[in-house]
Amino acid sequence: MGYEVKSSVEDSDLVEKRRGQIVAAATKLFSQHGFFRTTIKDIAGLAGISQGLIYQYVSDKEDVLLLVLLDVLDGYQREVPAALSPGTDPFARCLDAIRAYAKVVDKRRKATVLAYRSTQSLSENRRAIIQNRELETNQILAGVIGECIEAGYLRAVNLDILTYQIVMMAHAWALKHWFFKSRFSLDEYVEHHIDLVFHGVLTETGRAQWEATRKKT
Amino acid sequence: MGYEVKSSVEDSDLVEKRRGQIVAAATKLFSQHGFFRTTIKDIAGLAGISQGLIYQYVSDKEDVLLLVLLDVLDGYQREVPAALSPGTDPFARCLDAIRAYAKVVDKRRKATVLAYRSTQSLSENRRAIIQNRELETNQILAGVIGECIEAGYLRAVNLDILTYQIVMMAHAWALKHWFFKSRFSLDEYVEHHIDLVFHGVLTETGRAQWEATRKKT
Amino acid sequence: MGYEVKSSVEDSDLVEKRRGQIVAAATKLFSQHGFFRTTIKDIAGLAGISQGLIYQYVSDKEDVLLLVLLDVLDGYQREVPAALSPGTDPFARCLDAIRAYAKVVDKRRKATVLAYRSTQSLSENRRAIIQNRELETNQILAGVIGECIEAGYLRAVNLDILTYQIVMMAHAWALKHWFFKSRFSLDEYVEHHIDLVFHGVLTETGRAQWEATRKKT
Amino acid sequence: MGYEVKSSVEDSDLVEKRRGQIVAAATKLFSQHGFFRTTIKDIAGLAGISQGLIYQYVSDKEDVLLLVLLDVLDGYQREVPAALSPGTDPFARCLDAIRAYAKVVDKRRKATVLAYRSTQSLSENRRAIIQNRELETNQILAGVIGECIEAGYLRAVNLDILTYQIVMMAHAWALKHWFFKSRFSLDEYVEHHIDLVFHGVLTETGRAQWEATRKKT
DNA sequence: AATGAATGAGATTTCATTCAT
């Protein structure tokens, strides 16, 4: 998983190892203080290597950020599929996926927030890499949701909308954690949302009202 | 609306005016290039004043950011209530509020993204100010939603969850605009979401499956 | 004489003054240790200003070099014409010019050497500026020499060749000073050269030999 | 030709070979980008060896420069004598030498310029080595010129002056190539100079004027 | 002998902030 980021070092095992150190240190520091307030010196210090060495594995400070963000998204992409029991019913798999996704985000809460803060600090093309990676991850969710629709468990709502609804639910857990943490456990938070999206919020009366409203326009 | 931010200038009209200039310039530049890449010199230049003068109306570069973010949130707080026809039915008011909120966010799309990027750059206490302000705005939505629940239009779901669901829907329009812009108009986007949250996604079969699933656990 | 080099400071008197300080310091240091071994910090220190301030009057370290070299060439351009008694006979003026040029180079010996060492360190376009300036200075010499040819004092030899012959004679005094200094005074050096170029080196015998040689080919 | 430069490697054939690689690569790179802008890594890369190995044949980056400059001067010293037809008349030999020297310089134009740029970057004692070598080369020219004087072909002008006149003529071809290249071929350039130095530039009138001028002073 | 990863000092440049005018 060397990606596009170039290194002057040949030995790919070593590259893997050093980048691992760098990414681990950078993730921690970027999450804590942000990309701009973190210095290369800090990263090198925490990674236990010299400043100069970082530039043998990365061409830019921005490259470090890219590596960090790719690592976060890789985590999603690795762990969500791992949580799906293959061969089971789409409905169960879909619930698994939603809960797994939320769990994965929770595990990387700070890094997820980091992604929101920092993706815009990347140059055009590096940003595009990240966005593509995000879409790939979303495809995993979209896949299981799509199966549920085909299986007749879910209405044929717009898949992009529904997928991002779920994605944002999980991200909001990270983004608004300052609010939610004192009010819900992760499980409660997720189940509330599942209930919401599965059953909707309208009562009978509400549904009537909705129909009435729609006719007017 | 001087808030806590202190100014060495007495004449409060002038303070208002100068801060207006500063905030307008800074909002534009922060949104475009981010907080860290924007310099005080840039802001002064665009605001048509000298660098030094900024420090008579603000104590810090961070203070400028606080002012900008407060201004964004003020916009929400001002414009959402304005869109509500007073005295009408809660259901209609609720729909108005949701759509208005989305529209307000759309109007400040870049500034909204800025808020996500930059709030964490603020010091503890300044961040708290922003978070409180966000909650105040959310109260407006929560208010009309609550009325709908009381009026029996909506199920008694958790108000915080539902409110943030709607808030995040609007924010996602800004945050993931790179994805949505080529797929939906704002209206389509919003109506898709309203449909989703109002009616839920489960079919009859899905509902049965859900019940079956729940019993197991 | 602000040239093309841009400054963020408006007040042109101040620009003149500060650049004067910077150029004086840089000339000394560049001449002594070369462009690359001299640091901006050194220059600032010797100029009695802060490092940062230099960048308000110059956009680059290379810009400092350009300023220095332009200043050297300006010296030539200012002082050579000043040594010419206007209205006198072309022959006298020509001798004046040659001796004056040598004197001017001698006065700036180290800076002249610097020009040879460092012009190539400039970017393409900045180098072109310097080369043009050199040609302008040479025009002064070419002018008086040309007048001597027109007046019939000198043979109609190629003007570019003769001009550069004289220019290089003066420059060689600086470039090979390590050799000449223990052997000649500047005056002796110059008069030897004038004698050489004026009368040539062939004896009668030599001239015959030369004719014989030429016929063969 | 190991000179004073020390190597940790014993096998002197190998030393010769490796230094050959290093010098060839360095000459090219130094000529192109200058001493300071060329890195040891670049040199190693072009020489096809590793960075570390360079330090087994050289103690310093400056040492590489010394080797390069010595190599250039060696070229002069080798090729000029080779162009002299032994046993011929001093006059012919002198013309041969002048033309050969110009040709040798032309062949190493960039390296010659490099010598002017970089000799000053050497430490005191290394610079002295280069200057001595230059004088040795000049002796070759001085030798044939001296013979011409003894043979009565040339006036008894100062030998140092005349020799350096010719040396500088050739060097100027390299140093001011940006000017001459569009105006003269090497041959034209050289013959113009020979004509100049051999016959001088004064006309009969000029000579009279010169005498008149001299009497005054 | 040879490699190339690692070090760490150091250079350029930027910019928030101050302060004399």
Place this chain on the structure above:
DNA sequence: CATGAATGAAATCTCATTCAT
């Protein structure tokens, strides 16, 4: 009140040199 020149700390990045393998 307003200006903008001046400061100086700090950050990124480069590269000669070393050294374990």
